[in-house]
Amino acid sequence: MPHPVYVIPEAMDALLALSKAVDRVGLPPRTRELVNLRAGQINGCGVCTVGHTRIAKKLGETDDRLAAVSGWRDAPYFDDAERAALALTEEMTRLADRAHVSDEVWDEARAQFDEPQLAALVLTISQINLWNRLNVATRQVAGQSW
Numbered sequence: 001m002p003h004p005v006y007v008i009p010e011a012m013d014a015l016l017a018l019s020k021a022v023d024r025v026g027l028p029p030r031t032r033e034l035v036n037l038r039a040g041q042i043n044g045c046g047v048c049t050v051g052h053t054r055i056a057k058k059l060g061e062t063d064d065r066l067a068a069v070s071g072w073r074d075a076p077y078f079d080d081a082e083r084a085a086l087a088l089t090e091e092m093t094r095l096a097d098r099a100h101v102s103d104e105v106w107d108e109a110r111a112q113f114d115e116p117q118l119a120a121l122v123l124t125i126s127q128i129n130l131w132n133r134l135n136v137a138t139r140q141v142a143g144q145s146w
Contacts, residue, residue, distance in 0.1 A: 001138055025120040030059050031082055035089045036128045037069050042093045043132035046142030081112040092125045
């Protein structure tokens with residue numbers, strides 16, 4: 001089938017409105033793209049891994065940092081805020097692996113981001129997981145829509 005947001009255009013409008021609201025909060029755009037890329041990797045969403053890599057590069061991300069996102073814990077390229085965002089991304093994306101986001105990961109994210117930024121981060125992670133599921137469920141092809 002075509003992408004569901006093209007079948008129901010109001011859904012696309014709602015998702016774009018959410019993105020615009022999150023954009024206004026001040027969460028660094030490069031952090032958002034690292035989060036989007038990591039969730040896409042976890043969920044096996046080729047559309048998002050390709051698309052968000054391209055967006056990140058336009059924002060100035062380096063090849064080394066992008067290549068290391070899946071192994072961010074062992075890479076020297078990420079600051080404390082980015083590490084907190086990536087850890088939260090992994091725990092929110094892999095909810096089936098645990099009962100909830102751990103206090104340790106949540107507390108570190110809260111220490112790195114103010115409340116509006118943390119809310120934006122949670123919404124960003126939630127939204128990319130939605131996009132991943134829509135793309136994977138309907139077998140969207142990487143590189144064709146970006």
